Amino acid sequence: xxxxxxxxxxxxxxxxxxxxxxxxxxxxxxxxxxxxxxxxxxxxxxxxxxxxxxxxxxxxxxxxxxxxxxxxxxxxxxxxxxxxxxxxxxxxxxxxxxxxxxxxxxxxxxxxxxxxxxxxxxxxxxx
Numbered sequence: 457x458x459x460x461x462x463x464x465x466x467x468x469x470x471x472x473x474x475x476x477x478x479x480x481x482x483x484x485x486x487x488x489x490x491x492x493x494x495x496x497x498x499x500x501x502x503x504x505x506x507x508x509x510x511x512x513x514x515x516x517x518x519x520x521x522x523x524x525x526x527x528x529x530x531x532x533x534x535x536x537x538x539x540x541x542x543x544x545x546x547x548x549x550x551x552x553x554x555x556x557x558x559x560x561x562x563x564x565x566x567x568x569x570x571x572x573x574x575x576x577x578x579x580x581x582x583x
Contacts, residue, residue, distance in 0.1 A: 471499040475540040485535060490528040497521055523548040528577075540577045 476494035483489070498521055526545045533540055549569040 464471070473497040486532045487511075488530045490526075490530065492524070492526040493501075494526075495521065495523045520550040522550065537581050541577040541579070543573075543577060545571070545573040545574045545575075547573070 473495045474494055476492060478492045480488070480491075481489045522548045524545060526543065528541045528543045530539055530541045532538070547570065549571070
């Protein structure tokens with residue numbers, strides 16, 4: 457509970473397990489491709505927050521499992537020193553929920569939501 461007595465929060469302990477399969481294929485000395493497929497299992501994760509102010513409200517969060525596919529095309533601009541990566545991730549979010557106990561119409565549930573993420577990375581190795 458916070459010092460003002462307005463909020464009460466509860467966080468249950470839990471375990472998360474991840475299963476991953478990773479590989480790298482080298483095409484030349486300068487070009488390679490990384491692939492990753494992983495699945496995270498969330499074990500009964502939930503947190504609740506109660507606001508006792510006027511009007512009172514209560515929210516419970518439940519995290520669902522996540523499956524992620526990631527690929528990275530790597531180019532060694534300076535061999536063994538500087539690498540530029542072009543990265544793509546596709547995430548599958550399964551059955552996560554934000555449950556508003558006070559106002560059920562404000563609850564959200566995510567089933568079969570996907571995210572596409574494009575990014576880049578520059579790595580430089582100092583000796």
